[in-house]
Amino acid sequence: MINDSLDDAASLITGRAVDVDAVLARLYDRPRWDRHLFYPVPRAGDFSALARFFALPWNNIGHRLGNPPGGNHTKPAERAVLAWAADLFFGLRTEGDWWGNVTTGGTGGNRAGLLAGRDTFAATAVGYYTDSDHYSIPKLMHELSIPAVAVRSRPDGEMDYDDLYDRLRPGAPAIVNITAGTTTTEAVSDPGKVSAVLDAAGITDRHLHCDAALSGIPLALDGLLETGPLHSLAASGHKFLGVRQPTGFVVGRRLAHRREQHIAYIDTIDDSPAGSIDGLPVLAMWYVVATLGDNGLRAWAHEARETAAYLRDQLVRLGVPAWRHPHAFTVVFPEPPARVLRDWPVYRDGNGGCHLVCMPGVTREGIDAFVAAMADALRAAAA
Template sequence: MMNANPLSAADTAQLEQLLLQIKHNTRNFLGYPVSKDFDYTPLMPFLAYPLNNLGDPFVASTYSVGSREMEKYVVEFFARLFRAPEDDWWGYVTNGGSEGNLYGLYLARELYPKGMVYYSEATHYSVQKNLHLLDMPSIVIRTQPNGEIDYDDLQNTIRMNRHMPVIILANIGTTMTEARDDVGRIKSILKELAIRHHYIHADGALSGSYSAFLDPRPAFDFQDGADSIAISGHKFIGSPIPCGVVVAKRSNRDRIARSVAYIGSMDTTITGSRNGHSPLFLWYAIRRLGLAGLKERAVHSLEMAAYTTSRLKEHDIPAWRNRDAITVVFPDPAPAIRRKWQLASEGGWSHIICMPNVHRQQIDQFISEMTTAAVEV
């Protein structure tokens, strides 16, 4: 342990104040897709070590202080959940959904350097930044009222550019309304237009984590036509550190892989040094919950979303949600309510996301405060 002076009284007080603030703010937020019902206390001893999964998780490195075995387990778990090709899958634990989307687009660009990217106007804000970083041309497609991509506009736009390879970023749960783009329908459009060269990346940041447990199962995974899928780990599953998982076809990854002597591994990921603690958290959660536990979380969230929608309508608030979505959309409440409950708002609409930690008492309290504030105004 390095020699160091203890924190001053002022610094200690600042830390204590920050902790109180975080505890208070965590109790109240309903507007963002972050699960907070986790307990990783048994993993605390690992924080004493510099876990770094640098390089490819499936290739050994000369740096051996990491959680590679856990990371490989996590990737395989989601590869199977997303029905990836039995002998042609690969992936790694990312810093979050945005990095997973960047990786999917990166693979697509290397596969089709002259491809055109299509994505809907409801796509996450980070995608435009990723396209700028990768210098990829793109066209924005209209959305339907529920936030799902307009398939007619997509088909007509691709038809006008059918001489170019097609790269599509499909939303498996948009930011505001959690609308899912139908990957199977998109694949049918490409077939109808005889587009041979194409790549579909599915952004499943929130919804992709539990869509496999829905009945009927939405068309979003590899068997439906996706070439890569990205999810967030800190959303539906829950983690103290933002993280995610990207799963892609190994044959496409091979196009960008190169050996790096310094680390004794392959350079196949976006970042060099990679957080080795996040795979540990995800491994622990998956091992504890299993498929049955994850499905139970999904069922609870869906029931809470139905309850929230019903309760809001009882108060004549025109709330709605997409089919099998845990996001409930309604007109903006009073500013003080939006601030206290940390609601995301856009175009006069706000939403509540019924994560696994949300319960009826919390929803009842929110609706009581919201309706009271409306009467006072």
């Protein structure tokens, strides 16, 4: 598994003198940011105003409403981000009508949302997810001892609602993961349709969780995400919001039962999927929302979609059958020629497809460079 020459250089175990400066320089210089377009890597935003916070140990342990002892937390920023999210996704503004935590990323938020569903039904529920959901969803269901049923997705990545109906276990409460922005095609499944399928099957005991890691925030800002039937939603902070360190949040409607315990040691309530949690990226989420506001974030999303439309058009012009969902930053196309794969860190889906994600901050110049490489490679392959 380990194949990085830097591991040798960085090893402290052998007792050899280590050129620490050289290791740092090589690690720092290694990413080819201009070519790193195939994953939703954060690019937009300027967080330099937060640089002085980096040297200090910010720890947002515990419930959002608690202030752990010592003051070395960014809880006011956490409270503001979660209140913003509860309002954005659920229109809830009254304390007590919702719950929420900051997390280590999308997976942590999904874990808390699925756990809320499992706790609601005292472990009698069955979990449903689609084969286009993020790999963490079946893993989390396994970890949480939720019996998991895989539902087919359509070729464009959206849930196949007929297949969901066919696979429902009559009589068992349902925990359904609904993805808003699948990892490979950025497909968005429809909570209203899922709800209608559960109604048709007579399943009223349900917890609908939305894995909105990438697309939830931009869709909700444009009123394009149906959240009425949802009980909880998780999003990443290091995707659309541009925070450089992994982070995220989960919010949900008030639950009948939620495990919350006062802990003397941290002098606050523990209700969180994490223990210690870095307060710096939480502060960064607040910073980007506070400085840009909903309008600024919306502008990021619109620009990213325009860049994605531009990329799609350029590829189609080359004869590449590229496509995208109209809301998406992601452009899907067949795996490029070997020459492109050699020079660009292209994501491949293992089935002959790949995609490029036009995150906020990806420029047309960056896109043009990729399209030029594709054009060269296609010309060479044709010759």
